[in-house]
Amino acid sequence: MKLRSKILLISCITVFFTSILCNTVILFLMSDSFRKEAESVALKEAANSFREIKSETGRVDWLDVDERIMAYFFKKEGDDYLICYKKEGEDTAESFEDSEAYEPVYNNTVFQIDDLEGLSYVEVNERLDGSNIEKADLEYQGKYFLVYRLETYSVYRIYKLEDITYVWNRMEVLSVSLILLTVIATALASALLSGILKRILKPLQELNTGAKQIACGQYDRRISFRGNDEIGQLSENFNKMAEAVEQRTRNLEESERRKTLFMGDLTHELKTPLTAISGYSKTLLAVKLSEEDEQEALSYIYSESCRLERLSRKMMDLLLLEEETGIELEKIGAGALFRSAGESCFQMLKDKDMTLECQENGEVFLVDRDLMTDVLINLIDNAIKASEPGGRILLSAREKQITVRDFGIGIPEEEREKILEPFYMVDKSRSRKNGGAGLGLAITAMILKKHNCTLSIESRVGEGSSMILQFV
Amino acid sequence: MQKRRVLIVEDEEAIAKMISMNLKVADYDTVIFQDGQEANEALREEHDYDIAILDIMLPGMDGLSLLPVMQSFGIPVIFLTAKDDIDSKIQGLKGGAEDYMVKPFEMLELMVRIDKILERTGERSSCINFLDIEINFDEHSVRKGGVEVSLKPTEFELLAVLAKNKNIAISREELLRMVWGVDFAGETRTVDVHISQLRKKLSLNEHIKTISKMGYRLED
Numbered sequence: 084m085k086l087r088s089k090i091l092l093i094s095c096i097t098v099f100f101t102s103i104l105c106n107t108v109i110l111f112l113m114s115d116s117f118r119k120e121a122e123s124v125a126l127k128e129a130a131n132s133f134r135e136i137k138s139e140t141g142r143v144d145w146l147d148v149d150e151r152i153m154a155y156f157f158k159k160e161g162d163d164y165l166i167c168y169k170k171e172g173e174d175t176a177e178s179f180e181d182s183e184a185y186e187p188v189y190n191n192t193v194f195q196i197d198d199l200e201g202l203s204y205v206e207v208n209e210r211l212d213g214s215n216i217e218k219a220d221l222e223y224q225g226k227y228f229l230v231y232r233l234e235t236y237s238v239y240r241i242y243k244l245e246d247i248t249y250v251w252n253r254m255e256v257l258s259v260s261l262i263l264l265t266v267i268a269t270a271l272a273s274a275l276l277s278g279i280l281k282r283i284l285k286p287l288q289e290l291n292t293g294a295k296q297i298a299c300g301q302y303d304r305r306i307s308f309r310g311n312d313e314i315g316q317l318s319e320n321f322n323k324m325a326e327a328v329e330q331r332t333r334n335l336e337e338s339e340r341r342k343t344l345f346m347g348d349l350t351h352e353l354k355t356p357l358t359a360i361s362g363y364s365k366t367l368l369a370v371k372l373s374e375e376d377e378q379e380a381l382s383y384i385y386s387e388s389c390r391l392e393r394l395s396r397k398m399m400d401l402l403l404l405e406e407e408t409g410i411e412l413e414k415i416g417a418g419a420l421f422r423s424a425g426e427s428c429f430q431m432l433k434d435k436d437m438t439l440e441c442q443e444n445g446e447v448f449l450v451d452r453d454l455m456t457d458v459l460i461n462l463i464d465n466a467i468k469a470s471e472p473g474g475r476i477l478l479s480a481r482e483k484q485i486t487v488r489d490f491g492i493g494i495p496e497e498e499r500e501k502i503l504e505p506f507y508m509v510d511k512s513r514s515r516k517n518g519g520a521g522l523g524l525a526i527t528a529m530i531l532k533k534h535n536c537t538l539s540i541e542s543r544v545g546e547g548s549s550m551i552l553q554f555v
Numbered sequence: 556m557q558k559r560r561v562l563i564v565e566d567e568e569a570i571a572k573m574i575s576m577n578l579k580v581a582d583y584d585t586v587i588f589q590d591g592q593e594a595n596e597a598l599r600e601e602h603d604y605d606i607a608i609l610d611i612m613l614p615g616m617d618g619l620s621l622l623p624v625m626q627s628f629g630i631p632v633i634f635l636t637a638k639d640d641i642d643s644k645i646q647g648l649k650g651g652a653e654d655y656m657v658k659p660f661e662m663l664e665l666m667v668r669i670d671k672i673l674e675r676t677g678e679r680s681s682c683i684n685f686l687d688i689e690i691n692f693d694e695h696s697v698r699k700g701g702v703e704v705s706l707k708p709t710e711f712e713l714l715a716v717l718a719k720n721k722n723i724a725i726s727r728e729e730l731l732r733m734v735w736g737v738d739f740a741g742e743t744r745t746v747d748v749h750i751s752q753l754r755k756k757l758s759l760n761e762h763i764k765t766i767s768k769m770g771y772r773l774e775d
Contacts, residue, residue: 354637358659359569365662366573369724369769370580380576383569 086287087280091273098272099265106261113257117250122229125245126207126216129231132165132243133211137235164228164244166190166199185240192244194223199242204232211235227251286314290321302329352394356387363387397522404529410451417443417480420452424459425478431464435472439463442479448554454530461523462487462550469493469548483554490547499540503528559673560584562607562630564594564621566614570658574608574635577662578669580722591616595624602628606669606676609652611636611643619643622650631676633668635660663720663729670719683718685775688757690718699757706756709734713749717763717773726770746771 167188185196202219209216214234221228227250231243286308296304305325306318363380366372372380421441432439448455459478466476469491477488494502503524531538535555542548561578565571566589575585586604588594592615607630611618618634625632632652636643639657647655653672656665681693689698695711697704706714712734716725725733727743735741750771754760764772 351637354659355567355570359567359573361659362570362573362662366577369663369766369772370577371722371772371774372576372580376576379572383572387569 087277087284090280091277094276095269095273099269102265102268106258106265110254110258110261114250114254117253118247121245121247121250122218125229125247126209126218126231128245129229129233129243130209130211130216133216133231133233133235133241136241137211164192164246166192166194166242166244168196168240168242170238188239194221194244196240199230199232202230204230207231283314286310286318290314290318293321293325297325297328302332349398353391356390356394359387360384360391394522397526400526401522401529404526404533410454410533412449412451414447414449415452415455417446417448417485420448420450420455420459420485421478421480423452423456424463427456427460428463428467431467432476435467435470435474437467437470437473438475440475440477442477444480446480446482448480448483448485450534450554451530455534458527458530458552459485459487461527465489465523466491466548466550485552485554487550488547493544493546494540494542494548495544496542499542502540503538558582558584559605560586560603561669562594562604563587564591564607564613564618565589565610565635566612567610573662574665577666577723581666581720583669590614591618591621595621598624598628602630604628604630606630606672607632608635608665608669609633611638611647619646619650622647622652626651631672633665633672635665663723663725666720666723667733683715685718685721685773686762690715697757704756706753710749710752710756713746714753714757717771721773721775724764724766724769724772730770 167190168185169188171184171186187196190196199221202221204217204219206215207218211233217232219230219232221230221244226246226248229245229247231245233241233243235241286306289306289308293304293306302325305322308318309315310318363384367377367380418441421443425439425441428439463476463478466487466489470476470489471491474490477486479486479488528538531552537553539551539553540548541551559582561583563571563574563585565574565587568589571587571589575587578585588597591613595616607625609618609621609625609632611634613621618636622632633654633656634647634652635656635658637658644655653675654668656668681691683690683692687700690696690711691698692715697706697711697714713730716730716733727746730746731739731741731743735745750763754763759773762774764774766772
């Protein structure tokens, strides 16, 4: 069941029952007041009638009353609800007192004296010449009456019937309209609530579709809803989450792409020496070679194996660098760094009859000694390979900056981005002849990344290159 | 008989030397260039080659650009490259190369392909001579010391394969494939039987050598 339907249902039930409860209370109070009002009206009527009869008959000898009463009733013909009974007996006071039977003086109704006397009467708060007016309820054929009784001169009993069915009718109308009101109120409330809920829950819908789309790989999806309520916060956090997911996915894809590229390059780099090794071995096995050729084949097998070994060692370095998390930073003077790098490159420099010049003024760098020495060796190695024999290489330090400058062939502008990628070589045949695997700068870049150090390249084709290490 | 000349343009020295070494024992002459541009320049002076084996990724000038140069001198070309994407293959073959091989490769396969191309282009001679034996492909006949020796068709084919790849050992499986064809479901024993027939008929006991684990090799 949808959240909206749930809230709507609960609300409607609440509104419905609250309204029923209110209406019941209203009905109860109203019926009470209606009845009281009707009673007071009825009592007034009855009292008026009684008073009129009294005044008509007057204070005369009770023996003469009969005719006058009769005359009154006949004069007032049409008042169907006025009834008069008289005690049976002789016309003496004593005989009346003993008598319990009544005879009708005037009764135009269907009710008999027994019907009326069988009711339970209560006294009302209205007296007439020392006589109490009494009241009782009577229900007859779906009609409701109030019966008022007055005993006068101890001989007559006058009844006045007041039809109060209208009270019940009014109650009925009231209850029907209240039920109608309840229904309308519930319907109105549900319609209003439905609209409001739709508005409030709309962002949830958007969140839902957004989440679905992201799950389907549409990582740049964002929620546009803004607000201070919980849904607004949810949207905000949802967007944050989506951003994190997107970033992470991008990174993963990028790293995956680079790994694939790397694997492709690696396979290619492995292919050539392997082709040579297997080809020469097969040749040695299958072909009748001169001793000279045999020696040559063997030496190629050896040199290509060495190339594979170098490649695997560099690969190991790269892998270790990727795995290792921390590096040991220590303060080292530029002089010491340059010396240890220079010592390692001594043989290479000597082979090409080159000189290494160092310029430093006691600058101190916070680096991992071994790794940074490797970086410098790599850069010097590259500089040597790029230079003509007899050239020079300049190693200089400044505040937070180390530069390796050569005066060799230089790097074309379009190559500068790529040279940091694994296996990239500006001049493939030349680099291979120099014993490179194309991994040196990739390793260097990795080490520098761990130092939060950036490598920028300034170069002009034919004039040489500057590799600038910028420390933070 | 004049030796056939093969031009090899390959920047990997080891690979180039290996091809050359194998071709030389099979009586080819080879010239190696490691730079495309150098090869291009040298061709203007000297372009008497029967076939060229070209790498695609070359310093100086790449193999695909060298292809028209080769064609202008009427030299058939086999591409031998690490590039195994379909685009390069189509470009190479549509450009007019006779064949396209991807590294890593089998030397024997390269030699068979070279032989087939030479056969197509008519550069191959109709006779092979070794020792005192002459194989005439047009007549489908074999003479030893001037006397014709009668050979069954499969024996002739076997002898031809061995002679074309002189001094190179060929395994029994390879021989089966090359002589009897890929569909032949026979056993390697068949090869041994035919070899012994050849040895007997041409008295080549000394010259068709059994190389352990490698197969048979015809030596002169």
